Amino acid sequence: MSYQTSNPLVGETEFALDGPWATYWIAFLRVVTGWWFFHSGFTKILTDGFAYSYGPAYMQQMSGTALGGIPVWMGNNLAWLIEPGVPLFETLIGLALIAGAFTRFAAFGGVIFMSLFWIGNAEFGHGVVNSDLMGLLLFLTVIVLAAGRYYGLDALIEQTELVQRFPKLRYLLG
Numbered sequence: 001m002s003y004q005t006s007n008p009l010v011g012e013t014e015f016a017l018d019g020p021w022a023t024y025w026i027a028f029l030r031v032v033t034g035w036w037f038f039h040s041g042f043t044k045i046l047t048d049g050f051a052y053s054y055g056p057a058y059m060q061q062m063s064g065t066a067l068g069g070i071p072v073w074m075g076n077n078l079a080w081l082i083e084p085g086v087p088l089f090e091t092l093i094g095l096a097l098i099a100g101a102f103t104r105f106a107a108f109g110g111v112i113f114m115s116l117f118w119i120g121n122a123e124f125g126h127g128v129v130n131s132d133l134m135g136l137l138l139f140l141t142v143i144v145l146a147a148g149r150y151y152g153l154d155a156l157i158e159q160t161e162l163v164q165r166f167p168k169l170r171y172l173l174g
Helices: 020-048 054-060 070-077 079-099 103-120 131-144 161-165 167-171
Strands: none
Touching (some): 020 079, 020 103, 054 079
């Protein structure tokens, strides 16, 4: 509903959560978040291939965080998984969000990444509320609002016979 009754050029506009403007915004937020992660991962692949050595090195320096010695151990012992995994999973998470396919599952992967980045910034030189936390909140928003159902492939996937037969699969979608 328009609140500017004196302006005849203003039409009826509704900003309800189930209205069209909200669905456009949710879809836009999903695609932009996906592009952010896709670009980050794909750039790493173009630059370093699947040998992203900064990932393990970063984790080896994470002593003194809320995670204790776990990241340091992971950086020392799981480099074989972290080096290819970071660029690959960032790229896949980004593509899934852009397409709106398996959106909640992909966004949960983004939550894991952003949680590690946020906790890894243990000294919080830029404060507790920083870009890592904002990224974490973006991924949580995508999950909570089932962003893949708005102009994404999840809306189509949920109509398949498999999902109709196993409705709990919808928790990975949307």
